[in-house]
Every structure is written in C-alpha cells, then in structure tokens.
Amino acid sequence: xxxxxxxxxxxxxxxxxxxxxxxxxxxxxxxxxxFMGWGSDTEIAVFNDMIAQYEDKYPDxxxxxxxxxxxxxxxxxxxxxxxxxxPDVFYLAPENVMPFASSGIIADLSDYVDNNDLFDPANVxxxxxxxxxxxxxxxxxxxxxGLPKDIGPFALAYNKDLFxxxxxxxxxxxxxxxxxxxxxxxxxxxxxTGDDKxxxxxxxxxxxxxxxxxxxxxxxxxxxxxxTDPKFTEALQWVADLSLKEGVVPTSxxxxxxxxxxxxxxxxxxxxxxxxWNQGGFWADAKFNWDLMPWPVSPATGERAVWxxxxxxxxxxxxxxxxxxxxxxxxxxxxxxxxxxxxxxxQAVPNLIDMAKNEYLTSDKAPAxxxxxxxxxxxxxxxxxQTYTYNSEWFGLFNSNxxxxxxxxxxxxxxxxSVQDEMQQMLDDGIAEQTK
Amino acid sequence: xxxxxTRRTQSMRRRERFWGLLFVTPIGLQVVLFCIVPIxxxxxxxFTNWNVxxxxxxxxxxxxxFEFLTDKYFWTAAGNTVFMLIPIPFYLFFGILFxxxxxxxxxxxxxxxxLFFLPYISSVVALVVMWKWLFNYQYGLVNxxxxxxxxQGPDWLGDPAWIKTTIVIMIIWxxxxxxxxxxxxxxxxxxxxxxxxxxxxxxxxIRMFFQITLPxxxxxxxxxxxxxxxxxxxxxxxxQLFTSDGGRNYSxxxxxxxxxxxxxxSNELGLxxxxxxxxxxxxxxxxxxxxxxxxxxxYEGE
Numbered sequence: 001x002x003x004x005x006x007x008x009x010x011x012x013x014x015x016x017x018x019x020x021x022x023x024x025x026x027x028x029x030x031x032x033x034x035f036m037g038w039g040s041d042t043e044i045a046v047f048n049d050m051i052a053q054y055e056d057k058y059p060d061x062x063x064x065x066x067x068x069x070x071x072x073x074x075x076x077x078x079x080x081x082x083x084x085x086x087p088d089v090f091y092l093a094p095e096n097v098m099p100f101a102s103s104g105i106i107a108d109l110s111d112y113v114d115n116n117d118l119f120d121p122a123n124v125x126x127x128x129x130x131x132x133x134x135x136x137x138x139x140x141x142x143x144x145x146g147l148p149k150d151i152g153p154f155a156l157a158y159n160k161d162l163f164x165x166x167x168x169x170x171x172x173x174x175x176x177x178x179x180x181x182x183x184x185x186x187x188x189x190x191x192x193t194g195d196d197k198x199x200x201x202x203x204x205x206x207x208x209x210x211x212x213x214x215x216x217x218x219x220x221x222x223x224x225x226x227x228t229d230p231k232f233t234e235a236l237q238w239v240a241d242l243s244l245k246e247g248v249v250p251t252s253x254x255x256x257x258x259x260x261x262x263x264x265x266x267x268x269x270x271x272x273x274x275x276x277w278n279q280g281g282f283w284a285d286a287k288f289n290w291d292l293m294p295w296p297v298s299p300a301t302g303e304r305a306v307w308x309x310x311x312x313x314x315x316x317x318x319x320x321x322x323x324x325x326x327x328x329x330x331x332x333x334x335x336x337x338x339x340x341x342x343x344x345x346x347q348a349v350p351n352l353i354d355m356a357k358n359e360y361l362t363s364d365k366a367p368a369x370x371x372x373x374x375x376x377x378x379x380x381x382x383x384x385x386q387t388y389t390y391n392s393e394w395f396g397l398f399n400s401n402x403x404x405x406x407x408x409x410x411x412x413x414x415x416x417x418s419v420q421d422e423m424q425q426m427l428d429d430g431i432a433e434q435t436k
Numbered sequence: 437x438x439x440x441x442t443r444r445t446q447s448m449r450r451r452e453r454f455w456g457l458l459f460v461t462p463i464g465l466q467v468v469l470f471c472i473v474p475i476x477x478x479x480x481x482x483f484t485n486w487n488v489x490x491x492x493x494x495x496x497x498x499x500x501x502f503e504f505l506t507d508k509y510f511w512t513a514a515g516n517t518v519f520m521l522i523p524i525p526f527y528l529f530f531g532i533l534f535x536x537x538x539x540x541x542x543x544x545x546x547x548x549x550x551l552f553f554l555p556y557i558s559s560v561v562a563l564v565v566m567w568k569w570l571f572n573y574q575y576g577l578v579n580x581x582x583x584x585x586x587x588q589g590p591d592w593l594g595d596p597a598w599i600k601t602t603i604v605i606m607i608i609w610x611x612x613x614x615x616x617x618x619x620x621x622x623x624x625x626x627x628x629x630x631x632x633x634x635x636x637x638x639x640x641x642i643r644m645f646f647q648i649t650l651p652x653x654x655x656x657x658x659x660x661x662x663x664x665x666x667x668x669x670x671x672x673x674x675x676q677l678f679t680s681d682g683g684r685n686y687s688x689x690x691x692x693x694x695x696x697x698x699x700x701x702s703n704e705l706g707l708x709x710x711x712x713x714x715x716x717x718x719x720x721x722x723x724x725x726x727x728x729x730x731x732x733x734x735y736e737g738e
Contacts, residue, residue: 433490
C-alpha cells in the first residue's frame, strides 16, 4: 500500500515537472519551427547564415534546420507527413503542388503573398510564383502554395574557343539558328578520334526540340497523350539522329561512360544545355571562354522553346505557427543578402527582378549573354509537361526505354507507338486519382 | 522445518523468475516493438488503400492483391528476382574451393582470408561506385582488358541484356568471402580421425573429399543456401544504386525494388504492404520446402 502511494507520488511529481516545463515555454513565447531541405555544403552554409539572420529578426522563433540528402528527401518527407510531423517549412517541387494542395498538406499562401512586409510580389518573376499556383483543377493558376527558392532556365551554352578554332560564329541572340544551321555548325565542330574526339554538341534537349517543332507529350488540357503525333516523333527522331546519322553528339554508350557535362568541361563538347546553377562550376574550373546562345528553332514553327525548372518552399497546413513559417519561407526566398550570395556564387539568377536586371545582368562575369537566361524566364521558357499532371508515372514510362531510340534499336515512330497506349492508361489513372 | 524450506524455495523461484523476466524484457520489447507490431500494421494495411499523401485509409479487401498480381511490372520484377538466385551455386563453389585451399596452412592464407572477406564488410554503396567505374563502357577496366584480347565489351550498366549479369557478378564476388569463412569453420570441426581411418583403409583424397568432407560440410552448406536464397530474393540496394529507375524497361528491378517504388514513389503504401506480405509468404514457403528437402542431403550427425 505504502509502496503504491509512493509510486503515485513519483508519477505525479514527474507529471508536474513535465507540465511545468511546457507551461514555462509558452509563457516566454519562444517556439521552434522546423525547416527541411537538401543542398550542397555551400548552400547549407548559406542557409544556416540566413536562418541566423531570421532568428535575429524574430527573436521568439527558433529554427530547427533539418538537411537530408536530395535522394532521400521525398521518402523522409512522406514519412514525416504520415506520422503527422510535417516540417513547418520544406522544399516543395512544382509537381508536388497539385497532390499536396488537394489533400491539404500545404497551406494556401495567397493572402500572405499579397500582405507581407518581406517582399513585393511585383518584383518577383511571374513564372517563378506561377509554378506554385493551383486552382483545384489546373496547376499554374489560382492560389499560391509555395514561394520560389529559385527558377532555373535551361539555356544553350557554347565553348567560344572551339567555335573560333572551327571558324564557327555563334548566332546573334535575336536571330537563332535553324536546326539545319545547328547541324551544319555541329559538323564543323566535330573532329578527332578516340580520346581526342570532340563532339559538336551534347545530347540535345528533347523538350526544346519537341516544343519548337509544335509537338508536346500531352494535349493542351493534359488529358491525352500525343507522343505519336508526327510533330513529336519527328523531333524525337531528329534528336536521336544527331548521334545516329550526323555523328555530332556522343552515342548513348559514350554518354553513360562519360557524361557530356564532363566532356564539355574538358573541351571535348562544343555546345551543351546548362542552368544558372552551373555558372559557379564554370567560373572555377572551365579553362575556356564560354557564352550562351539562343536555342535553335525548328523549321516547322521558327519559335524557340525550352524548359525552366525550380524548387520552392512550402508551408505545412498543419503548422501551429503559420505566420512564422511563412515569414521564414519568404525570408529564405527573397532576402536580398541570400539572393546576392546565391548570385555571386553562380548558383542562381536572383528571384528579385530589380536585382537580376541591375546587378546580375551588369556583372562582368561569364556568360556575356546573361540576357538569354532572363529571356527564357520572361519569354520562351515553359514548365515541363509532367509538372501539369497529378503524377508523372506516364512520363516515367515514356523515359524507361527511351534509350532504345537513342541507340537506334527502334525508330521514334515505333517507340512512340509502343508506349502510347500504356502512357494514356497511366495518365487516365492519374486523372482518376486526382478527381477521387 | 519442511514448510520453511518449501517457502524458501518458492520465494527463490519467484525471485529467479522476476530476474529472468527482467533480463529478457529488453529483447522481448525489441521483438514486440520492431517485429511483431510492424508486421501487424503491415498485414492490416495490406487490405487498405492507405496513401500518405492523399490521407486515405479504407479497407478495400483483396483489391491490392489483385492489383499487383495483374501488374505486368510485378511479374517482370518477379522474373528478375529469380535471376538473382544465379549467384548462389557460384559463390558456394568458389567459397568451398577457397576454404579448402586456405585450410591447411597454405602460405599467406591469412592474407587471402582478409582479402576475400573485405568485400563482405565493405559498404555496398562504396562497392557499387567502384563497380560502376570497373564496368564503365568506355573507360572501365573490364572493357579495357577485354579490348586487350580483342573483344568489344558490352555496355554492362546501360544495356538491359547485361545489367542483371553485372549485378550477379558483383554478388558472387561479394559473397565468396563470407561463404569461405563459414565453410572454413565447418572444416575445422571435422574430426581428424575420420581422415586417419580412411587413409588406413587406403582411400584416395578425392574419395575422402566426397565421402567425408562434403557430407560433414552439408549442414554449413545448407545454412548458406537458406541465407543465400533469402538474401538473393531481397536484392535491392544494388538495383537502386546501379540504376536510377530499375533499369531500362525495368530490366533490373526486383520485387523488393517494386515494393519500395510502390511505397515511396507512387505513395501507395497499402499496395506495397500487400505485395510485401505476399512476398514474405513466398520466401517462407521456399524456405520450408528447402527444410523438407534437406532431409535427403544434409548430414545431421549420429
């Protein structure tokens, strides 16, 4: 009897101590929000710095910064969502906006965007914010569910030294090459054999080719797979033939042995698609002059096209401190110091339009034609088609055996015909999931 | 006096039982928390449409089982999983060979033992990175050696016809060490008298190997086969690291990879659990059959 009451007393005391702790915490108003992301060591260091600044500005808030390797991020996030421990702020991929928003995982930030002290939405690239919009049926429209960490336009870079040596002049930024002109130039640039082989171009951006040719993976409202459309297969075949027929691009075996990025850095590939995130590496390691040129255009449309990507910050709907979490997201997305650091390290084009136009464009670092990045953001860049659908399994299927076109085992038409029906099935399943 | 003794033994027994329970509690808790509870959750969830992102959790009966059993990718994965059994006879053969070779004070046998054992204790991730370079199509050591004797090596990692073979070769290489260590331990346990008796009877070394060594090794070989088959059926890390999406046309994906993909790429946890339960039952069945068959060939002492 005595023993039991002693035990009860111990429990009661423990309970008191525990509740006392939490009571004390709420009184002082201090609380912790969690932020989860990935990144290179430099990026993590920049973020740690930004978080310290944020904590100075909002002394009541402590930020618990969790970094996960990029490959494990999605798994980890999903586990945390499942156990109701969704981080208050986390990296949000554009393709996750639709599933996450429709099941109420991420918070609607529209009001916050319009009424906040940290940034002026008019000074942020329209397309960067649009990547995180969703109106309940169509992505890219309606309420805002995320703030952009960065926007990544994919531009065509070239090695000026190789161009000069081959007597090739890059096109004027205002008048892009046609595909034929591109192939002719690439042929001039391709020479040598064995380990000295120089290729005219890295594997060409399939998005750029398909869109410029007037095709797409899906129809306009993203309900029908259109890869058997001749506009699509023609572009796919053209990209494959750059290696198979023209021999100006590494074969797919060579590409898997030594990726074109490495070949470009070694001066063994003359043209390659790059993003702003590559600039830092080029500044540090490229032993040649380089610049950007506009993407070549298909004779079918004469229009340039390419994709832009990006990652954003989402705020958990379950967050107890949405205001603080939104502030953190906005701080990380738009803080001038952070944006400038990223720009100076050659990681990104600033999210802030005035900084991009006044500081980025006027800096004297390569590339000279930085305007091309901006033009892609403002003008001819497009979101990847698979970010418009509920899931991208149809796109995964399209890619799963695409190599058989690159190796010439199948023609573009044969391949498209072989995957069309199953892709449609998967797309239909996704649409059914979305509306369920 | 007698009542006193019985009471004392009784209380002693009680105290012993208390301490006994106390000592097994940690391991007991571990089994309950990390084995029984998760298995229970998996079994229940296998009959639901649990989807973390959508937040659904409704019982849908056997639908999950029909779904994966009619999914052609599941069967592709099943075929690939069976393919992963190929390494077992190879590493058993080489493991036994190496064990016998290093058994009787061969010069440098310690060095060899360490060398053979290294792959097993090395991180699979590091090994795969190394192998990716060895089997690189253009610059890999393997293809350069083949080129030296006039053979153009295949695209080991990119070609769907070769990727599984590459994984099989790597598993063989990795498992030889641990196999030979087990076999070596079993060899040391064979009493020398058997060989002395056989020698007196004029038995040849080959005959001694087949009549004494091999039967005496059979329990170890049996154990290695069971563990090997389970391990092969669960091949996952190699697939995930060698290929980013299960290989061209799903050519390297195993069932474990399929389960992982359903759970963490498609978010269909219910379906993944159902597949996992089914697969666990298959492994259990295979193991039971092996035990049944073992009576015919495993020597269990007199």
